[in-house]
Amino acid sequence: MIRKLESIFVLTDDERQALETLPMQVVAIKENQDLVRAGDRPSRSCLVLSGFACTYKMTVQGKRQIVSFNLPGDIPDLQSLHLRVLDNGISTISPCRVGFIRHEALRDICDRYPRIASAFWRETLIDASIFREWVLNVGQREAYTRMAHVLCELLTRLGAVGLTQDHSCNLPITQSEFADALGATTVHVNRVLQQMRADGLIELKGDRLNIPDWEKLKRVGEFDPTYLHLEDYQAAA
Amino acid sequence: MIRKLESIFVLTDDERQALETLPMQVVAIKENQDLVRAGDRPSRSCLVLSGFACTYKMTVQGKRQIVSFNLPGDIPDLQSLHLRVLDNGISTISPCRVGFIRHEALRDICDRYPRIASAFWRETLIDASIFREWVLNVGQREAYTRMAHVLCELLTRLGAVGLTQDHSCNLPITQSEFADALGATTVHVNRVLQQMRADGLIELKGDRLNIPDWEKLKRVGEFDPTYLHLEDYQAAA
DNA sequence: CGAGATGTTGAGACATGTCAAGAATTGTGG
DNA sequence: CCACAATTCTTGACATGTCTCAACATCTCG
Numbered sequence: 001m002i003r004k005l006e007s008i009f010v011l012t013d014d015e016r017q018a019l020e021t022l023p024m025q026v027v028a029i030k031e032n033q034d035l036v037r038a039g040d041r042p043s044r045s046c047l048v049l050s051g052f053a054c055t056y057k058m059t060v061q062g063k064r065q066i067v068s069f070n071l072p073g074d075i076p077d078l079q080s081l082h083l084r085v086l087d088n089g090i091s092t093i094s095p096c097r098v099g100f101i102r103h104e105a106l107r108d109i110c111d112r113y114p115r116i117a118s119a120f121w122r123e124t125l126i127d128a129s130i131f132r133e134w135v136l137n138v139g140q141r142e143a144y145t146r147m148a149h150v151l152c153e154l155l156t157r158l159g160a161v162g163l164t165q166d167h168s169c170n171l172p173i174t175q176s177e178f179a180d181a182l183g184a185t186t187v188h189v190n191r192v193l194q195q196m197r198a199d200g201l202i203e204l205k206g207d208r209l210n211i212p213d214w215e216k217l218k219r220v221g222e223f224d225p226t227y228l229h230l231e232d233y234q235a236a237a
Numbered sequence: 238m239i240r241k242l243e244s245i246f247v248l249t250d251d252e253r254q255a256l257e258t259l260p261m262q263v264v265a266i267k268e269n270q271d272l273v274r275a276g277d278r279p280s281r282s283c284l285v286l287s288g289f290a291c292t293y294k295m296t297v298q299g300k301r302q303i304v305s306f307n308l309p310g311d312i313p314d315l316q317s318l319h320l321r322v323l324d325n326g327i328s329t330i331s332p333c334r335v336g337f338i339r340h341e342a343l344r345d346i347c348d349r350y351p352r353i354a355s356a357f358w359r360e361t362l363i364d365a366s367i368f369r370e371w372v373l374n375v376g377q378r379e380a381y382t383r384m385a386h387v388l389c390e391l392l393t394r395l396g397a398v399g400l401t402q403d404h405s406c407n408l409p410i411t412q413s414e415f416a417d418a419l420g421a422t423t424v425h426v427n428r429v430l431q432q433m434r435a436d437g438l439i440e441l442k443g444d445r446l447n448i449p450d451w452e453k454l455k456r457v458g459e460f461d462p463t464y465l466h467l468e469d470y471q472a473a474a
Numbered sequence: 475c476g477a478g479a480t481g482t483t484g485a486g487a488c489a490t491g492t493c494a495a496g497a498a499t500t501g502t503g504g
Numbered sequence: 505c506c507a508c509a510a511t512t513c514t515t516g517a518c519a520t521g522t523c524t525c526a527a528c529a530t531c532t533c534g
């Protein structure tokens with residue numbers, strides 16, 4: 001988290017100190033475990049330290065829509081700091097290490113360091129931006145493009161936290177999880193992935209994803225990373 | 238806007254005074270005009286004073302996805318306060334009165350009144366929550382349910398700012414705009430609406446929407462207003 | 475080695491898209 | 505206040521992306 005914030009602006013010693021000493025309960029959690037559920041009124045937020053998680057919502061009929069993937073450095077329920085009731089669940093996808101931070105501690109640090117408060121606010125705004133892009137993705141693109149787009153996003157965001165090597169990465173996401181993220185069927189995701197392999201767009205085996213031709217994947221996925229708002233990170237780098 | 242904030246918490250005289258004197262350039266704008274475009278780096282945010290607007294994104298192939306409707310009281314690009322580049326456009330749907338507020342003015346009021354800053358943050362979090370629900374809606378529900386859901390949301394949000402009479406309201410939204418919001422075709426939206434009329438779910442003629450059986454529409458649309466986070470408003474009322 | 479999860483395949487069904495045309499409504503200038 | 509143009513709405517026939525179901529293959533891991 002510090003690393004993420006640090007890439008937005010230069011932390012003062014005080015600010016860094018405050019962030020580093022932020023009291024946090026670190027827990028190791030297996031895959032497919034809910035961190036929080038819709039309807040909860042949490043008094044703490046969770047910081048993903050390692051592993052993949054996802055934010056999801058359920059239909060009355062029990063269909064699941066993953067609305068975003070949560071990667072290391074993300075605080076997927078930072079919103080609960082200002083919204084009493086959670087309207088979504090958060091579940092691990094792979095085994096994770098998660099840091100739970102009490103809201104009081106977050107409020108305290110926000111009160112004392114306005115720039116940190118702004119940075120947190122900004123993080124939630126980027127989340128919102130990603131949701132917007134997902135609405136577009138799910139609403140207007142066909143499954144093949146949609147899949148390519150999500151892969152581009154994942155690779156880009158993983159890259160931003162140093163979890164890619166060249167254009168490959170660890171990707172412990174199941175086809176049925178992709179299905180829930182794309183608003184598609186497992187069967188259909190399977191076929192789309194095979195087509196993408198056949199087209200030389202991706203090499204995907206087990207947990208390992210490699211992108212032979214990044215520019216091509218971006219083109220196919222209509223991927224423009226503006227919505228991730230990494231520009232400031234890069235400006236800082 | 239004041240009214241919306243006021244329903245969250247009791248403003249002090251100072252806070253109210255600050256909000257009321259917030260310098261704002263009020264402009265009347267025709268329908269189908271962009272207020273801002275993707276790629277802009279605005280130095281002000283817009284407050285919808287009257288009329289309907291929408292936030293949208295475009296596909297490379299020129300397909301439009303409306304990601305939210307902006308109703309009176311909304312500040313659809315409040316995010317630009319902390320994100321340099323806009324990743325979406327905002328367009329009027331009906332003729333609107335819009336107040337443009339400079340970012341400096343917003344920053345200033347946030348600095349001086351932390352509770353107002355929190356309330357603004359909260360507004361953007363509710364926007365994000367709505368986006369999440371839309372991802373679910375577009376990703377997992379079929380068009381009929383989806384339409385019912387969007388109508389429920391509109392009616393509820395309009396009700397929250399006093400723009401409904403009983404269960405009817407003014408709704409200057411075109412079928413093709415609904416299509417862009419649902420990720421569906423105009424033709425299909427037309428058929429869905431006719432079916433809903435036939436089923437006695439809605440009475441929709443021109444700009445006028447009436448809901449004969451609100452509970453039924455909510456049921457059909459799988460509508461649970463939790464995600465709008467009006468609970469505090471009601472608590473305050 | 476076996477069990478459960480995950481991935482793969484095929485055939486048929488259905489929701490929704492496409493195209494194309496005509497009807498109804500709305501706004502506007504004469 | 506009419507007439508025309510431009511939207512918006514409606515309808516039909518057909519195409520297609522995606523789903524459903526159901527079986528089987530493969531992998532992972534205790």
